[in-house]
Amino acid sequence: MKFWISLFATALLSFVAGIYLPWWSIGIVAFLIAVVMPLRPWKNFIAGFLGVFLLWIGLTMWIDQANGGILTARMAIVLPVGGNVIYLHLLTALVGGLVGGLAALSGCYVRAVFSPEKN
Amino acid sequence: MKYVRSGLSTLVLVVLVYFLDHPIGALPPLGQLLSPQHGFWQNAESKDHSYSEELTLPGLKGPVQVSFDDRLVPHVFAENDEDLYYVQGYLHAKFRLFQIDLQTRAAEGRASEFAGDKALRFDREQRRLGMRFAAENALNEIEKDPLSKQVFDAYTKGVNAYIDGLTQAELPLEYKLLGVKPDRWSNIRSALLLKMMARNLSSGTEIDLSLTNAKSVFLPDELSLLYPQVHDSLMPIVPKGTAFAEPGITPVRPITADSVFFGKSSKEPVLAEEKERPDPNNGSNNWVVAGSKTQSGAPILCNDPHLELSLPSIWYEMQLHGPNSNTYGVSLPGSPFVIIGFNDSIAWGVTNAQRDVKDYYRVRFRDESKSEYWFDGQWRKSKLRIEAIQVKGKPTFFDTVAYTLMGPVMFDASFGDSLSKGENLAVRWTGHDPSNEGLTFYQLNRAKNYDDYESAIRTFMCPGQNFVFASKSGDIAIWQQGKFPARWPDQGLYVMPGEDSTFFWQGYIPQTENPHAKNPERGFLESANQRAVDGTYPYFIPGRYITPRGITIENTLASMQQVTVQDMMDLHQNYFNTLAEDVRPMLLKYVNRNALNATERRYLEMFEQWDLMADPDSKGQTIYECWFDTLQAAIWRDDLEQVKPSAPWPEEQTTLEWLMRDSTDLKFIDNRLTPQRETLEELVTTTLQITTKVLSEYERQGRLSWSPFKESSVNHLLRDALPSFARKKLRVGGNGNIVNAITKSHGPSWRMLIHLTGETEAYGIYPGGQNGNPGSRFYDDYVDTWVSGKYNRLWLMKPEEFNKASWTVQIKPL
Numbered sequence: 001m002k003f004w005i006s007l008f009a010t011a012l013l014s015f016v017a018g019i020y021l022p023w024w025s026i027g028i029v030a031f032l033i034a035v036v037m038p039l040r041p042w043k044n045f046i047a048g049f050l051g052v053f054l055l056w057i058g059l060t061m062w063i064d065q066a067n068g069g070i071l072t073a074r075m076a077i078v079l080p081v082g083g084n085v086i087y088l089h090l091l092t093a094l095v096g097g098l099v100g101g102l103a104a105l106s107g108c109y110v111r112a113v114f115s116p117e118k119n
Numbered sequence: 120m121k122y123v124r125s126g127l128s129t130l131v132l133v134v135l136v137y138f139l140d141h142p143i144g145a146l147p148p149l150g151q152l153l154s155p156q157h158g159f160w161q162n163a164e165s166k167d168h169s170y171s172e173e174l175t176l177p178g179l180k181g182p183v184q185v186s187f188d189d190r191l192v193p194h195v196f197a198e199n200d201e202d203l204y205y206v207q208g209y210l211h212a213k214f215r216l217f218q219i220d221l222q223t224r225a226a227e228g229r230a231s232e233f234a235g236d237k238a239l240r241f242d243r244e245q246r247r248l249g250m251r252f253a254a255e256n257a258l259n260e261i262e263k264d265p266l267s268k269q270v271f272d273a274y275t276k277g278v279n280a281y282i283d284g285l286t287q288a289e290l291p292l293e294y295k296l297l298g299v300k301p302d303r304w305s306n307i308r309s310a311l312l313l314k315m316m317a318r319n320l321s322s323g324t325e326i327d328l329s330l331t332n333a334k335s336v337f338l339p340d341e342l343s344l345l346y347p348q349v350h351d352s353l354m355p356i357v358p359k360g361t362a363f364a365e366p367g368i369t370p371v372r373p374i375t376a377d378s379v380f381f382g383k384s385s386k387e388p389v390l391a392e393e394k395e396r397p398d399p400n401n402g403s404n405n406w407v408v409a410g411s412k413t414q415s416g417a418p419i420l421c422n423d424p425h426l427e428l429s430l431p432s433i434w435y436e437m438q439l440h441g442p443n444s445n446t447y448g449v450s451l452p453g454s455p456f457v458i459i460g461f462n463d464s465i466a467w468g469v470t471n472a473q474r475d476v477k478d479y480y481r482v483r484f485r486d487e488s489k490s491e492y493w494f495d496g497q498w499r500k501s502k503l504r505i506e507a508i509q510v511k512g513k514p515t516f517f518d519t520v521a522y523t524l525m526g527p528v529m530f531d532a533s534f535g536d537s538l539s540k541g542e543n544l545a546v547r548w549t550g551h552d553p554s555n556e557g558l559t560f561y562q563l564n565r566a567k568n569y570d571d572y573e574s575a576i577r578t579f580m581c582p583g584q585n586f587v588f589a590s591k592s593g594d595i596a597i598w599q600q601g602k603f604p605a606r607w608p609d610q611g612l613y614v615m616p617g618e619d620s621t622f623f624w625q626g627y628i629p630q631t632e633n634p635h636a637k638n639p640e641r642g643f644l645e646s647a648n649q650r651a652v653d654g655t656y657p658y659f660i661p662g663r664y665i666t667p668r669g670i671t672i673e674n675t676l677a678s679m680q681q682v683t684v685q686d687m688m689d690l691h692q693n694y695f696n697t698l699a700e701d702v703r704p705m706l707l708k709y710v711n712r713n714a715l716n717a718t719e720r721r722y723l724e725m726f727e728q729w730d731l732m733a734d735p736d737s738k739g740q741t742i743y744e745c746w747f748d749t750l751q752a753a754i755w756r757d758d759l760e761q762v763k764p765s766a767p768w769p770e771e772q773t774t775l776e777w778l779m780r781d782s783t784d785l786k787f788i789d790n791r792l793t794p795q796r797e798t799l800e801e802l803v804t805t806t807l808q809i810t811t812k813v814l815s816e817y818e819r820q821g822r823l824s825w826s827p828f829k830e831s832s833v834n835h836l837l838r839d840a841l842p843s844f845a846r847k848k849l850r851v852g853g854n855g856n857i858v859n860a861i862t863k864s865h866g867p868s869w870r871m872l873i874h875l876t877g878e879t880e881a882y883g884i885y886p887g888g889q890n891g892n893p894g895s896r897f898y899d900d901y902v903d904t905w906v907s908g909k910y911n912r913l914w915l916m917k918p919e920e921f922n923k924a925s926w927t928v929q930i931k932p933l
Contacts, residue, residue, distance in 0.1 A: 015156070022287070023154035024136050031132075059155035067163035071292075071894035075159055077843035078296070092153040092160070095139065099150065102132040109125035 003047050006037045010051025010100060015059075026052050026096060027103040034107025041108050048104025053097030060089045142298040151287070152295050159295055161288040162894040170926035178276045179205060179932035186916060186924035191889035191897045194438040194916040194924070201273040203441040204455040206930060208277025208304070211435060215452040215891040216282070217291040218431050220301050221836055223308040223453055226315035227251050231510040233297055239508065239516060243534060244395050246506040247520050249527040250318065253551045254310040260553040261310065267558055271306045274455040278304035292893055293837065299511075312453035313557065317550040319426070321582035321601075323397030324663045325475040326767045328544075331613040332388040333759075333766040339381055344777060345769045349654045350666045351776050352701075354673045356585060356597060356651040357634045358641065366657040367629040372607040373621040380613055388763055389479075389614055391530035391544055400855045400865040401426055402665050403470035405587040406645035406672055406690075407595045409638065414681040417876040418589035421687050422459055422468025423867035425860045428833040430844060430899055432887030434458075434869050438916060439564065446564040447881065447915050449869050456560035459871060461881060463915075464567045465590045466873035470646045472583030472599050474662040476550070478610075478624075480525040480617030482543040489521040489531065489543075493618050499524070525617055526551055545617055547624070549602045554580035569594040569637070576600045577630055585646035591875045596637040597644045599651045603628045606659045628658055643676045645669065647858075666772045667697045667856040684874050688882070691870050692908045693858040694732040699743050702775055703731070706746065709803040719811045733859075734852040735826035744854070745814055747771070749806040757791045771856065826850050831861050833886050833902060835893070844893045846886075846902050870910065882910035 010030050017025035030048035039047065064072050064085070072085045081087035139150030152158040170187050181198040183206045188194065193210050197203035211219060224230060228245035230238035261267045282301055294300060326346075334342055379385060405422040413419055426433055434449035439457060448460015459468050484501075485491040491498040501521040508516040521528040525545040535542070555578060562575035572588045576598055579586075583601025588594070604611070604624040615622040634651035636644055647668035650660070674697075675690055676682075707727065715723065722742055729739020751774050759766045769777075778799070789797050814823060822828050831851050835844035853861035860866055866886075874880035886905040890897035904911065921927070 018154070018156035022140075023150050023157045024140060026154075027132060027136055056155050060160055063155060063160045063163050066165035066167075067894060068166045068896070070166075070896060070898075071159065071163040074841075074843045074893055078841060092155065095150060095153050096155075099132070099136060099139070102128065102135060106125065106128040106132050109121070109128050113121045113125050 002037055003039055003043050006033050006039065006044070006104075007047040007051045009033050009037075010048055010104070011055040014052055014055055014100070024099070027099050030100040030103035031107035031110075034104040035111045038108050038111045041105055044108040045101045045105040048107075049097040049101030051104075052100030053093045056096040057089055057093035060092050064089070147296050147298045157288050159292055159894070162292040162295075162892055164890075164892060164895040166896055168895075170928065172928050174928060174930045175933050176205075176209070176280045176930055177933040178280065179930065181932065183930040184921070185210070185928040185930065186921055187926040187928070188914055188916070189925045190436075190900075190911060192436045192438070192914075194440065194914075196440045196918065198442060200441050200444075201269055203439055204270050205273040205277035205280075207437070207439060207450065207455055208274040209281050210277075210437070211450070211452040212278040212281035212304070214889060215431055215435060216301055217293040218836060218891055219278070219304075219308075219312070219453040221293075222315060223311045224302070226311040226318070227254070228506070228508065231508055231516075233299055233511065235511040236513050239510060241395055242508050243506075243518055244393065244529075246508070246518060247527060247529040247534060248318070248322070248546060249520075249522075249529075249548070249551055250311065250314055251506075252504070252522070252527060253314045253317070253548075254307055256551060256553045257310040257314065257555065258307050260555045261306065261557065264555060264558065267555055267561070268306075270455055270561060271309055271557070274309060275304045275306050291891065296841075309454050309557075312451065314550060316451070317582045319397045319401055319582075320471045320584075321474070321476050321550060322548065323399060323401070324471075324473045325477050325611070325661070326663070327475075327477070327479050327612065327614060328389050328391060328393065329762075329765055329767045332762045332764065334381065334613060335386045335388045336761045336766070345773065346767065347773060347776075348659075348661065349650060350664075350772050351780075352670060352772065353650055353653065353666055354669050355634075355649060355653050356599060356644070356646040356669075357636050357653075358639050359653055361636065363652070363656055364632060366605075367632060368605045368626045370605045370607040370610070370625040372610075373619070375619075375621075376607070376609065379616055379622075380609060389542060389544065390764060391535040391542060392764060398427060398865060399663060400860070400862050401471060402473070402648040402668070402855070402860065404645070404647045404668055404672060404858060404860070405468040405470045405585065406643060406676060407587050407589045407597070408676065408682050408687070409595045409642040410593050412642035412680060412682050414683050415874065415876055417591070417874060418593065418595055419682060419684065419687050420461075420466040420468060420587060420589040420595075420873045420875070421691065421871065422470070422587065423691060423860075423870045424459065424469065425855075425866055426868040427865055428868060428886050430833055430835050430846065430887055430893075431891035432868065432885050434885050434887070436883065436885070436889065436913075438914075444565045445915070447913055448871070449883070449885070454557065456557060457564050458560055459869060460564075461873045461875075461879060462564060462566070463879075464592075465572060465588065466875060466879075467563055467566075467572065468587045468871060469584045470587075471648055472585055472601055472651065472662070473648050473664050474583045474601065474603055474660055475611060476581060476583065476601070476603060477546060477548040479614045480523075480545045480547065480622070481614055482521075482523055482525070482528055482545045482617040484521070484531075484543060487532070489519065489528065492521070492523055494524065495618070495620050501528070523617065525623070544614065549581040549604070552580060552602065554578070554602070556580065568592060569596060572596070573598070585651070587644065587646065589873070589875055591877075594638060595644055596635065597646060598635040599633050599646075600630075601633070603633070603658075603660065606661075608659045610659065612661055632658075641677065645672045645676060647672055665856070668858050668860065671695050671697045671858050684872060684880065684882070687872050688908070688910065690858065691867070691872070694734045694737075694852050696731050696733050696740065696743070696854075696857055698771055698775065698856050699731055699740075699747075701779065702743070702747055703729075705775070705778055706750075706803055706807075709800045710807055711800055711804040714804050715807070718815060719808055722811045722814065723807060732852075733825060733854055733857045735824065735850050737825045737852065738823050740825040740852070740854075741817070741823055741828045742810065742814065745810045746807055749809050750802060753790070753802045753806050754787055758787055761791075825852050829854075829863060831863055831866070833899075834864060846899055849902070849906050851906055870905075872910065879915060881913035881915070883913050884910045
């Protein structure tokens, strides 16, 4: 349950932070959520990763749909995905997920430093 | 352990975020670029995006309404001129920010800020040509005139109002890809933009450096054969037979001119070369037909400026409605006003004059400091200007340019060819002189009749333009307007001595003596970059003129009566190859059919049966271009290669007229590099054989037709860096010498047709779209219409039609 809560919290709060803060605010959000809700490190990583990954791929698919694929067709040639639009979505989500996952993992480890008696 | 793993994991995170937030080599900051809430995804505009909004902007005086039609053309209604141009600036920034930022940086010699040191040579050339110096002089002139200053200030405020309100997410896509930020606007940047146009249109219309080299090898009579001043077949802008007034100024030829140009010591070539030559295809057509010749009885005015085709387009369409003006047409993003268009009373258009307004002088410095130069028998102080060029990812580059009485010393030991052993060349260009071209457009936008038009264009100095005009009251006119030096014969064809003031320009052709015509009996006027006047004009006017299009247009218009709008649209799209009409019989006369094999004969038959149209499917046009090009190379290459570093190629028209006139003079026909003596018959035949060999390969690939052979494109401003932002392999015919002048990357950048009936009937099209954002459906939505030769109907919106607008923006002052 805590896993799912932190996953959804990461997605939701990352979205809100993204409205006001630079793109790397996803890292701060995932980090803080892991500090507040520590799980096993690998679970934190996956919650952080999936939280951002799912948010980003959801957003890109929604944007792409509304745009009628005009820009992704052009960008899939500019970026190294060989013209494949699906890879463009995956590359985007992967980059976001990696930052979210690593941030959550770091949050979890840092929390462990300051609360030695738990776990 | 805990410390190690938390430290390690946090470190990895920070490093990852750092690299995703910074550019790595040529790669943009990937995290920023890919983030759906900040990066390129934010530029993917929803297909049903609403452009309607309510804005409050600082510095505005009153309310302004912008009504967008369904093509995203803004119709701006303001209560005063300042607000009108403020909002024009705002809209230019909103839809074309990257374009105006890039173009004016490039104009100033700041491309390296975006592109790194690969643009350094370009930047140095811009600065050494004195682009910033030219813009500063123009700005002084603008700011001297209170009205102009007000307008330019308001425009600048509008651009900056948009830039200041930008968020990272709203940043145009190109900034995100390059990892750079926009620079705020200022009046000098508008001046720079107009100087960029001046450079593109008047800086490449001389060939002084390579012509100087040509005279190191060729004799004066050979030079006039290779590079004639007036073509036999010229149909000038001012109708033939028009009498010219006695010249108001007669420049005096220095007694030393002959020995300086053609004497023994004059055979030294110049090694400096301008690398960024403006494209000679920067030509245009315009014409106007009087009511006496149209079916409706009202004049029809047409214009199609040929420039490099780009996405976003150089043009932005709009209507500007102010307290004393109601103008529609295309504007140049980066500058206020409508540049080509019409209002309630008149219509106007422009083509390039192609006149030579730029000369070079050889300068002798006292020493390497360049601080003194020899002039009229004494050492004179030069002004040293230090140019600081910021280079992306590299330290700032400093360049010292010496300014003399003749102008900036563009080429010296520190710049130009490494072989150029301290050869100093100063450049004298009318673009450097103080002028206020914007004022012409301000007044044209408001002109009501011929007199207003005539007084509006008087202050226009550089680039020389052919302003065509028509009014609802029935007048038609054309003026070749600009500041043109009054030259003695040969002056400025070659590099001149800079030690002697007698070689200076002695004055300018009086404005009233500029070539012009009004309401001619024949009922039409046209210009297509040809020489404006025949040989009876009392001034020496060198330039890079283009003859054939004018012939087609003049012949077509002369043969027409009861002209309709459709006729004029057809003339815009005209594919007739005037030059080939004369070249073909010459080729057919000399080709030796007995020497040809079956394939060669098949190609010859295709060429023989060709209808002389350069349409997209034409195979004859492809064969013609290849054959005639190969023949010209066979005739001239061996002769021109004697000239180091290079000589200009004779124009196609020149080659043709020479061959038609005198095919017995074999001197240039013979290949100097072979022992035997070639004949024209041999050259014509072997070049057909070569052409067949080359084109057979194209034919195998299905590319023998003109359009797939030529492969015309409209590229993004960043060209090869963003191929998927371009529109390539367009199904269009035409070529530089054809009225529909589409080459590989140049062509009619705006086709406009104005029928000056009671309720103006106007059409226009450019190969682009109103929105510069590659993620918008309005980025390139006009391209297909343009390719198919169709037009958009231009809507001069009235206030009672506001409810028919697709989107409305209400702007209030803060």
